Amino acid sequence: MQINGEFQPKIVAFCCNWCSYAGADLAGNNRLAYPENVKIIKVPCSCRVNPMFILRAFQRGADGVILCGCHPGDCHYTSGNYYTRRRMALLFSMLNYLGIEKERTRVEWVSAAEGAKFAQTMNEFTEAVAALGENKRLEDLRCKK
Amino acid sequence: MNNREETLIPKIGVITDVRIDTPDVKTFRVVTPDGKKAFEHRPGQCAMLSIPGVGEAMFSITSSPTNAEFMEFSIKKCGCVTEWLHQAEVGQQITIRGPYGNPFPVDDAFKGQDLLFIAGGIGLAPLRSVINYCRHYRENYGKIDIVYGSRSKDDLVDYDEIINEWVKDDGIDVHLTIDNEQEGWDGHVGFVPNYVKELGFDTNKTVIICGPPIMIKFTLQGLIEMGYDKTQVYTTMELRMKCGIGKCGRCNIGSKYVCKDGPVFRCDELEELPDEY
Amino acid sequence: MQKVTCDTLAAKACELLENGTVDRVLGWKNGEFVYDVTPALFTTTDDIKSEFVFNDFCGANFSKYLIEETRKTESKVLVFLKPCDTYSFNQLLTEHRFDREKVYAVGIPCEGMADITKVKAAAGDGITAIKAEGENLVISTLYDEDKAVACADVLAERCMVCKSKKHVAYDELLGEDGDVIDSNRFDEVEKLEAMTEDERFAFWQNELSRCIRCNACRDVCPACTCEKCVFDNPESSVANKAISDSFEEKMFHIIRAFHVAGRCTDCGECSRVCPQNIPLHLLNRKFIKDINSFYGEYQAGAEAGSRAPLVDYTTEDIEPTDAVLKGASDNA
Amino acid sequence: MRKCSIQNLDAVFSKIAEEAKLYIPQDSEKGTDYKEWTEGAVLSNALNTNRSPKDFFFPQTENLMEFKTSGKEIEIIDNRDEMEDFVVFGVRACDVKSFEILDRVFLVEPYDSYYANRREHGVIISMACTRPVETCFCQTFDIDAANPEGDIVCHKTENDIFFNAVTEKGNALMAKLEGVTEDADSSEVDAQIEKTHEIMKKLPLANLTADKFGADKTNEFFDAPEWKELSQSCLGCGTCTFVCPTCQCYDIKDYNTGHGVIRFRCWDSCMYSDFTKMAHGNSRNSQLERFRQRFMHKLVYYPTNNDGLFSCVGCGRCLAKCPISMNIVKVMKTLGGKDNE
């Protein structure tokens, strides 16, 4: 997708309802701008995100997927983000093993008080994905416009 | 590209009327966007209706071929396509292709015969096209008896057409029954197979049965006890059909494809086929 | 050449049938050719005597059959388990997939099974007979005279890097028990990891593009025992029956590997049955290697009831971003 | 009969490639498959390819049409692009026969236009077999491996390749190859055919006969007790149906791409548990019924509907690829009575 020439990546962010979604709200309260390529999906906890959702996002045209959760130890459900950490560690390592650029996927722990960190992470991540260019390795041609 | 007719590519149909027959059966009237019938069909044939993204399913065409303006389908809600159709409103477009299956032999085996239609529940839908066809060409056929039963009064499909038209026609006897007692119903109460035995028809009739498999099984036994021969009894089958043109290989019983060689079978033909169904 | 002979197994099977401990035996029967061995259920001793077979081609892992077998009757079924099968046996027990009392497991030692593609490559085509003599196989073919091939050269890949000759679950053991071998079974994975991202993508694109989605890998895998697979279930919105885009073959294999991660015992059946010879075991081994390096050595099925890594956690686990770097650069 | 030396076979290939896309079987360390010919591609002399050439005419997935829905309206788009000509070289006798079997399914009224579209644009150059293997049993279905059918029949001898155009499509293509081929008599070819027939007689499955089966034999085999033992260890995977050159069953599915719905057709396997699953039940519930359906269709149902022509060509792929080594030969031997051995 091109806007005024340069490539605008599509980023899907899964945010956990208790911490990172609140962090995103805080970034909004403090008017901390981050690129509009990022679209946030609210999930009860980061451990609700199934690897199928991440692959589905790439299939339907996303160029980068970031998963935000509470800091380990802070999870509202005590152990949710520990499981996320294990699952995503293995999944990302496998995706990279299959040759998919490792900068396309990322996990970030953002607490409800870290609005600035949320905005900064989104800026960083969008730049990293924009640098990689379009997602050619995990795309589904049928879903392309 | 060859110009031969594309079999798998459907036409567009518009639902022009939705009539609620029973709590889980609705009758849909379908025409092409420019108001005409999608295609001509023979009594007992079926058509593949589909909603893009939901799926495709085979439904018997319940309106008679003599009806020129539209085609009707009585559909019971029991799967994802039927569920979606039951939520559809008038004006909703769907896709339709067909006609599929070989029809009831109305112009040869049935001609001049006394006919006995036995239907259970939604089973009336495929028979309604034949009944109305025979009523249209009333003179070609002898006496017509209709035995139709259902779970309860409000499960009788197409109830008002039966009461206002069929009953009033001369030479047509309609025998309605429901499975168990219900106030506001003074007709017969009991299962269709027993009711057929009770009525005791003479055995020169050609019988057409359609309904749940158990009903067909017991009714068939009853008829044979009454002296009927298997060659006089016709039925339609209900199997999973995908392509509708006898190629995708899933609706076969033995070497016969229900969608191409059926769905209408004479009971003796069914006899030869293995009882896979 | 297997240490334990076919007659010892047949004798044991007949003995257990006669004394009533079991009422049926899961064993092997000859297929069409000598290398074509079919898993079979024997109920009478003379069936066993006439048709029971055990040779270098009995690679099938029986533990998955036990799910259906133990549901049929109340009586016990005899099953012969090679060392790698016993790990799947334990893993299925951990997941309560079959009733342990209804199984009488006999552990049999295994010197490694032959891979028919390697045999055909070595002996040329038109194989009419294979006889095992000492440490090699004598293969007679239509076109040229008999050829002797060393067993070691035609061993299946999973047997060359066999991870353990130790039986971890059995009611009775024929022959003595071996022990765990620290084989270099991750060399192949490390070779792939050493490649660049583009090379890896090209490698997997070429391999996975040949997949015909016949589900053989899923239907034979002892860790893939769902009542209804998520890919066969239209309600799951990821239902996928055929590959109509290169993405879908990656999706199927990544998600299948993820579902068995931490539960796969690396028995190699998926690669054995793949009609397109895709090295599927390299996907599962990558997960095993990562689990070992991130969360400590873990062998699925080593002991029944153990907690698989993906349903466990510690508060100090490695962060995903470092995990990707560690996963890729472990050997570089 | 025309011939050319093996050395300048590449010249023939490049000539053909000018006319149409050329696919030849090429080796890779993971088996042999049809790949598009490019300069310097080496023709494999493996007996059979991993995937059968059925894929050229009846691909594993094929978009039928696309729907665009907005509100209550539906628009149907048939976005098939014009199929250009292609040539498949090196097809063995069994695979060529499979096309005839598929033709009797798809080219019969009601007409399958997708298959027909590909069939018309495809030219088959078949290659006679010289080294059949133990899994071959094409002679059971009276297919002559040494002298296959096809638009152009090739015979590869010691140092030459002989071309024998049969159909007019074949002749049309041969006409274009005048420059690179020369006239030849068929003596060398006949000798080779004879030699191959000798080898065919020595194959392990040489005297496997199918005359016990055939049209209208349904009731004889339907209730046979042996089905239980034959199907007991079948996994219900789709390998045998997907490697088989004559399996014709397909499924029609819709895929929502976010901006439209693609209706596509894909191979389906009667061995799958949900093959006949309906809203209110499944007519083949157990693996025995599904297993029986597959082999009854090959050996009884298809011949009944196609005047005796069996729907198996004896290529041996299912023998080699079945995870539990259960296949049609074992079924024929078990059901066909002891004299079949």
Next chain:
Amino acid sequence: MQRIGVFVCWCGSNIAGTVDVQAVSDALQNEPGVVFSTNYQYMCSQAGQDIIKNAIAEHKLTGIVVCSCSPRMHEATFRKTAAAAGLNPYMVEIANIREQCSWVHKDMPTGTEKAIILGKAAVAKVNLNAPLKPGESPVTKRALVIGGGIAGIQTALDIAEAGFPVDIVEKKPTIGGKMAQLDKTFPTLDCAACILTPKMVDVAQNENIRIFSYSEIEEVGGFVGNFDVKIRKKARFVNEDICTGCGICTEKCPQKKVPNEFNLGMDNRRAIYIPFAQAVPKVATIDADYCTMLKTGKCGVCSKVCTAGAIDYTQKDEIIEEKYGAIVAATGFNPISMDKFDEYAYNQSKDVITSLEFERLTNAAGPSAGKLVRPSDGKHPHTIVFVQCVGSRCSACAEKGKEYCSKICCMYTAKHAMLTRDKYPDTDVYVFYIDVRTPGKAFDEFYRRAVEEYGVHYIKGMVGKVSPEGDKLMVQASDILANKQLHIEADLVVLAAAIEPDKSARPLATQLTASMDTNDFFTEAHPKLRPVESPTAGVFLSGTCQGPKDIPETVSQASAAAAKVIGLLAKDKLTGNPCVAGSDELMCNGCSSCERVCPYGAITYVDKEFRMPDRTTRVRRVASVNEAVCQGCGACTVACPSGAMDLKGFATKQIIAEVDAICR
């Protein structure tokens, strides 16, 4: 097909300023399922909610999407509106186009486009929503207060006042907390003990309140309304019921050299001690680390002299299990350690003390019996220097101290300065400050009295260095207003140390699954609208554990927390969270993966009979979710390979529909 209504809020100009709301509502009009789409200035206003109610009635809507502010703000409001209009409250989805769109993207076209996409995602989700009914769980009518300072005491008293039983768990041998250590309190200068002790006595005498002193929280399980807590009652080797608090043992105990932490180590106490006279419960405690009897087994003086025979050396730690409906965190604060501030020579000279130590020095029950003396030589200090903001308001990059203002130091330093000048008119008092913050009632007048009436030298400037020379302390400081350097010879330097949460707060937060900010203060559910509740349902915050505050604020917050607890305990039934997990029996393999990942143990296994197609029945082990215990985290839905386990409200189909809508 659902009939969905879309309502786009302007939020005044907050959204309409950078998002073309009309374009959004038009674009969403022809999304599948949408039958009505409008926009209005304030959807959350009464008028806005009426628009929704009328639309539901008029268009017979089955689901509504509100594109407005964050669901954390008004999801509850719009759910109530839908319920009032007869629609199931869980058929409502919120698209967050304010905090996550209009406020963070300035450019109108792209902002509008993103708002439309977020709207489409919400519509896609509502299309697949099913009406949910929240489950109900009983409420244990008992509250737990963790921490016995003024905050805990006030909360406990108010809850008990409403008739509910309360347990206070205090890790020290007595309740009273920091306030018990203070002398006077600003701005009214009334004596801390005089206003605290009566409340402590009330607590002791209130039959609804049980005090677990010298105890800690071992483990917290369960969820709101049904917490089950394990309390570790540390062994104090004195039988509480028998000990009368006479104190003879505390005089006779031979082990005299135990640093008295009540006086911050400025004097010593015995191995068996009562922290201070008005201690509640007034019961002796044996300090296990110093008692020779416990260490070596040779002594036992205290048991000999104890008339009541209350000493019991064999007492062990005791674990008490109790069920609670609500938990209040009141863990209080501590001054930060001065080790990192060596420029003030706190560790070199005994005469450099913190304000709390100054409180003890001026307190009649303190180490110097109320006489203000120098801790080094006991002489009266003639020049005292107060240094403000020690460790408070430090910039983030200074690796020591806290970024925030500790709020109470300006006032208590003014109090110290005024009292010192009042009691010892001959002493010079200097206060070095950055800003003097007196925001409370009668605070500024109090501070001006200290300056005008009592002649305290307030100097705006920073103290550069304090170097002990001989028995004097050379204070180098700068006076910003007069712009000159000052060198003062001080006898005593008092540092207004910053305050930080008690060390026990962090582990407790993990136990309670309550979230904390980077400074270990408990995070409140909403900084402005819900300051006394933690995001974790059933956990409330009282006092400085939530942030620095003085005593009046602490007490008011304590009562607020009590009010919230009373509100919760007054209910007989708690409507649970309906978005809980559920398993499809037909597809469940019974493999226990979900049972292992469930943090609440909400999943159990039952054997169930299934009729197979060939009419045989088969018994299979399938999962069943206890909807009252499940909190809806969703860990089990990913652990389940076959997708049998799904989460109501966040089903796999719904999330995938959202992903599709976003990436379309």
